[in-house]
Amino acid sequence: MKRNILITGGAGNIGGSLARCLVENKQDNIVVVDNFITGSRNKLPNENRNNFQFFEADANSMQEMKDIFSEIKFDVVFHYAALVGVERTINNPLLVLEDIEGIKNILKLSVKNGVKRFFFSSSSEVYGEPVELPQHESRTPLNAKLPYAIVKNVCESYCKSYKQVHGLDYTIMRFFNTYGPLQSQDFVISKFINQAINHEDITINGDGSQTRTFLYVDDNVNFITKLLNTDGCLNDTVNIGSSEQITILELANLIIDITGSKSKITYQPALTEGDMTRRQPDISKMKKVYSRELISLEEGIKKYLSTI
Numbered sequence: 001m002k003r004n005i006l007i008t009g010g011a012g013n014i015g016g017s018l019a020r021c022l023v024e025n026k027q028d029n030i031v032v033v034d035n036f037i038t039g040s041r042n043k044l045p046n047e048n049r050n051n052f053q054f055f056e057a058d059a060n061s062m063q064e065m066k067d068i069f070s071e072i073k074f075d076v077v078f079h080y081a082a083l084v085g086v087e088r089t090i091n092n093p094l095l096v097l098e099d100i101e102g103i104k105n106i107l108k109l110s111v112k113n114g115v116k117r118f119f120f121s122s123s124s125e126v127y128g129e130p131v132e133l134p135q136h137e138s139r140t141p142l143n144a145k146l147p148y149a150i151v152k153n154v155c156e157s158y159c160k161s162y163k164q165v166h167g168l169d170y171t172i173m174r175f176f177n178t179y180g181p182l183q184s185q186d187f188v189i190s191k192f193i194n195q196a197i198n199h200e201d202i203t204i205n206g207d208g209s210q211t212r213t214f215l216y217v218d219d220n221v222n223f224i225t226k227l228l229n230t231d232g233c234l235n236d237t238v239n240i241g242s243s244e245q246i247t248i249l250e251l252a253n254l255i256i257d258i259t260g261s262k263s264k265i266t267y268q269p270a271l272t273e274g275d276m277t278r279r280q281p282d283i284s285k286m287k288k289v290y291s292r293e294l295i296s297l298e299e300g301i302k303k304y305l306s307t308i
C-alpha cells in the first residue's frame, strides 16, 4: 500500500540521506519540509521524481505546517528538523528552545490527521556528561544540562505522552555521531577531511583525548528503513550509533593517513561547555534488529572521500 512519508529537516545530512533512500521505493511518496537553516537544496533527492515533493517551510510554525498537513494525508512522520551544532546551539539558546514548538506542532497535526507512526531524532546529548559507559537507553541516567539536550529530552517526553494520551505510535531514536557526505562542514569528520585534503592545519579543541564513536550514515538509514518496514522498536527508545570508540586525536591522525595529507595537528583551547569527555552507546537493542556488521570508520571515511 502506498504510504505518504513526511521528513522534516530532510534537506540535512541524515534527513536528506533518508529521503534519497526512501524515494527509491516507488510505492512510497516522500515529502520533505526544511527551512534551510543548516540544510541545502542539493542534499534533497532529485526533485523531478514523481514520488517526491519539497516544501520550504518552518516546522516551528503551526500555520505553515497546518497548510502542508491539510494538503497531504501522512501515514508516517520523521521529525528531524532541529537547530544543530555545538557552537551554534550554545550561541543561540532561545532559538534552540523554539524547537519545542516544532514537536508540539507536528505531534498535534499527526494525531489530528491520523498519522500511524512517528519517528523522532533525539540525541546522545540527552545523556550529558556520561555517568557510565556504554550508555544504555533505560539504565543510564540522563544528565542533560544544555538547551539542545534539554529540548531533546522534552521532545522525547512529548512523544511518550502523545502515545499515552492519544495512542500515537512512536520510536525515539537517540543518534550518536553520524557522518556522511551530506554533513555540514562544521562537524568534526567533515571539518577534518576538508582540512586534510587541502593540507591545512587540523585544529583540535583541547588535547584531543575526548572519545567519540562514529556511525556512517548508510548504517543509520538502513537500520531506520528496517524499523519503518517492521514493527521494530515500536513505542520504544533506541540508541543508533557505533560502539567503536576513538579519541579525537586518533581520528585526526587516521584522516591524515587515509588522505595522505601533509596537514599538521594544532590545538586550540577546549570548549568551555558542550564537548563531552566520553560518549559510547550500548547498541544491543539496535543490533537485535540490525544484525549486519557496521561499516568501519576507516571504510566510512573512504566511502565519504569517494564522493568528493
Ligand SMILES: NC(=O)c1ccc[n+]([C@@H]2O[C@H](COP(=O)([O-])OP(=O)(O)OC[C@H]3O[C@@H](n4cnc5c(N)ncnc54)[C@H](O)[C@@H]3O)[C@@H](O)[C@H]2O)c1
Pocket (backbone or CB within 6 Å): 008, 009, 010, 011, 012, 013, 014, 015, 033, 034, 035, 036, 037, 038, 039, 040, 057, 058, 059, 060, 079, 080, 081, 082, 083, 084, 102, 121, 122, 123, 124, 174, 175, 176, 177, 178, 179, 182, 183, 184
Ligand atoms: N548527525 C549527528 O551526529 C546527530 C547526532 C544526534 C542527533 N542528531 C539529530 O538528527 C537530526 C538531523 O541532524 P543532521 O545531522 O542531519 O543535521 P543537519 O543540520 O544536516 O539537518 C537538520 C535539518 O533541519 C533543518 N531545520 C532546522 N530547523 C528547522 C525548522 N524549524 N524547520 C524546518 N527545517 C529545519 C535544517 O535546515 C537541516 O536541513 C537533528 O534532529 C539532530 O538533532 C544528529
